Amino acid sequence: MSQWPIGVFTSVDAGLGVHLDVVQELQIPTVQIHAPHRETRTPEQAAAFLEKCSAAGIQITAVFGGFDGESYASIAKTAETVGLVPEATRAARVQEMKEISDFTKLLGCNVVALHIGFVPSDRNSESYRSLIECTRDLLDHVAANGQNLHLETGQETADHLLEFIADVERDNLFINFDPANMILYGTGEPIEALRKVGHYVRSVHCKDGTWAAANRGVDWGAEVPLGAGDVGMENYLRTLKEIGYTGPLTIEREIPHDRERQKADIGQAVQLLESLRTKILS
Numbered sequence: 001m002s003q004w005p006i007g008v009f010t011s012v013d014a015g016l017g018v019h020l021d022v023v024q025e026l027q028i029p030t031v032q033i034h035a036p037h038r039e040t041r042t043p044e045q046a047a048a049f050l051e052k053c054s055a056a057g058i059q060i061t062a063v064f065g066g067f068d069g070e071s072y073a074s075i076a077k078t079a080e081t082v083g084l085v086p087e088a089t090r091a092a093r094v095q096e097m098k099e100i101s102d103f104t105k106l107l108g109c110n111v112v113a114l115h116i117g118f119v120p121s122d123r124n125s126e127s128y129r130s131l132i133e134c135t136r137d138l139l140d141h142v143a144a145n146g147q148n149l150h151l152e153t154g155q156e157t158a159d160h161l162l163e164f165i166a167d168v169e170r171d172n173l174f175i176n177f178d179p180a181n182m183i184l185y186g187t188g189e190p191i192e193a194l195r196k197v198g199h200y201v202r203s204v205h206c207k208d209g210t211w212a213a214a215n216r217g218v219d220w221g222a223e224v225p226l227g228a229g230d231v232g233m234e235n236y237l238r239t240l241k242e243i244g245y246t247g248p249l250t251i252e253r254e255i256p257h258d259r260e261r262q263k264a265d266i267g268q269a270v271q272l273l274e275s276l277r278t279k280i281l282s
């Protein structure tokens with residue numbers, strides 16, 4: 001794979017990504033996919049999806065887990081419902097994430113990823129300690145499948161994410177860096193955060209956003225087309241180069257309610273990234 005191939009976040013039957021036909025139409029060479037629902041995570045479905053991808057020359061670079069009952073309606077709702085942090089659903093979701101890891105293996109992919117949730121801030125709390133335990137358990141399953149796990153950024157500060165990764169003490173835990181999430185959740189200036197966590201970054205999202213006008217961290221910022229937000233795409237890519245990142249640039253545009261606009265915005269994002277890539281790498 002050449003340096004910085006373009007990618008896009010896709011979904012088969014769940015999640016906010018674009019569908020594979022759009023990826024083909026835009027001739028994008030790599031995808032991350034949102035794991036399909038349990039009923040469709042079968043060997044037959046995996047084989048059919050793989051065949052479609054290889055016919056179109058598309059490489060799968062990561063599979064993202066997601067769960068029923070998650071809601072991104074507000075930051076508070078996200079904290080309450082997303083990932084492995086909520087204790088009522090934790091055991092079931094760890095089990096489901098292991099199944100997603102197994103499905104990912106059927107897709108020939110060695111990266112699974114997820115929003116783990118808002119990591120509890122108190123490292124001595126029971127909630128934090130038990131999250132460490134279940135993350136280790138998941139990582140050992142993922143390792144047995146020959147895979148790494150990438151944590152999506154945004155729900156905690158860069159410093160706390162580093163503390164969490166260090167406390168987990170496993171060598172197959174890395175980061176999927178999403179600069180827009182740092183802005184949307186109000187958890188920190190993205191470029192500064194990227195420099196801090198750079199040594200763990202093994203995949204990235206190219207997504208843009210604007211800070212909340214007030215009450216950062218309480219009210220959402222706004223997700224906007226790539227280049228129109230507060231990330232600063234040229235600076236972002238230059239920083240990726242600085243930290244030695246050479247993997248895919250995976251575009252995310254989370255407006256599944258407007259498929260036409262989603263497709264148009266992704267097409268424009270591809271052009272922006274291709275021109276910046278030429279400018280920065282040549």
Ligand code: MG
Nearest residue numbers: 152178205252
């Ligand atoms: Mg993201």
